[in-house]
Amino acid sequence: MSITDNYRRLREEIPDNVTIVLAGKKRSPHEIVEAIEAGARDIGQNYVQECSAMRKALGARAEDVTWHMIGHLQTNKINKALRELDVIQTVDSLEKAIAIDQRVEAAGKTVIPVYIEINIGNEDSKMGINPDEHEPFEDYMERLVVEMSDLVHLKIAGLMTMGPRFGNPEDTRPYFARTKNIFDKLQTLTLPNVDMQYLSMGMTNSYRIAIEEGSNMVRIGTAVFGERACQWVE
Numbered sequence: 001m002s003i004t005d006n007y008r009r010l011r012e013e014i015p016d017n018v019t020i021v022l023a024g025k026k027r028s029p030h031e032i033v034e035a036i037e038a039g040a041r042d043i044g045q046n047y048v049q050e051c052s053a054m055r056k057a058l059g060a061r062a063e064d065v066t067w068h069m070i071g072h073l074q075t076n077k078i079n080k081a082l083r084e085l086d087v088i089q090t091v092d093s094l095e096k097a098i099a100i101d102q103r104v105e106a107a108g109k110t111v112i113p114v115y116i117e118i119n120i121g122n123e124d125s126k127m128g129i130n131p132d133e134h135e136p137f138e139d140y141m142e143r144l145v146v147e148m149s150d151l152v153h154l155k156i157a158g159l160m161t162m163g164p165r166f167g168n169p170e171d172t173r174p175y176f177a178r179t180k181n182i183f184d185k186l187q188t189l190t191l192p193n194v195d196m197q198y199l200s201m202g203m204t205n206s207y208r209i210a211i212e213e214g215s216n217m218v219r220i221g222t223a224v225f226g227e228r229a230c231q232w233v234e
């Protein structure tokens with residue numbers, strides 16, 4: 001199956017209200033162009049440098065795409081990230097949020113949409129905020145969002161989680177359900193600079209379950225591009 005067929009099949013299968021962010025790591029410009037021509041409008045990148053190189057390679061076509069940062073964002077990469085990316089899905093602390101907020105104007109923007117990344121499975125190997133370290137976590141998240149709402153150059157627009165990966169994706173369901181529950185609570189807050197619209201969860205092996213549990217944004221690589229083989233940058 002081609003990238004075009006894979007993307008179109010997925011777009012037909014996935015409900016219209018669910019945004020598909022294509023995970024573009026280690027894909028060639030050729031592959032990304034094929035996905036854009038098939039209709040993709042949201043692309044995730046794990047590294048600022050890779051995003052920058054991809055945008056250059058795509059030229060004017062890069063402007064048709066909303067670029068999402070879905071990898072860990074180091075503080076020393078924030079300036080560049082603000083220039084290259086449209087959405088930062090991986091804000092993992094108040095300190096990081098403040099550091100981003102302080103740099104938005106210098107990057108020539110007035111506001112950047114951000115999502116808060118939760119490491120819902122408390123996994124050592126994953127980034128994001130660990131619930132275990134902040135119980136009761138629902139209250140902690142509410143306080144965090146209240147504090148972040150003071151940051152006028154951020155629009156707090158969602159939550160992102162990877163969720164533990166199991167051989168049987170059914171096992172991830174309770175983690176997605178807990179994230180959705182937190183999302184729903186945060187959605188009831190009325191705060192400046194906060195508009196909790198997106199729940200970014202679900203990947204190739206888990207998107208069906210994530211959508212059943214209320215995800216409205218999935219991040220998909222393998223199901224569209226195939227197994228990662230090519231190493232284009234780095």
Ligand SMILES: *Cc1c(COP(=O)(O)O)cnc(C)c1O
Pocket residue numbers: 023025046070071162203204205219220221222223
């Ligand atoms: C690679 C990646 C995905 C997509 O993974 P697939 O299993 O290839 O669909 C989603 N989210 C993040 C943060 C990723 O790095």
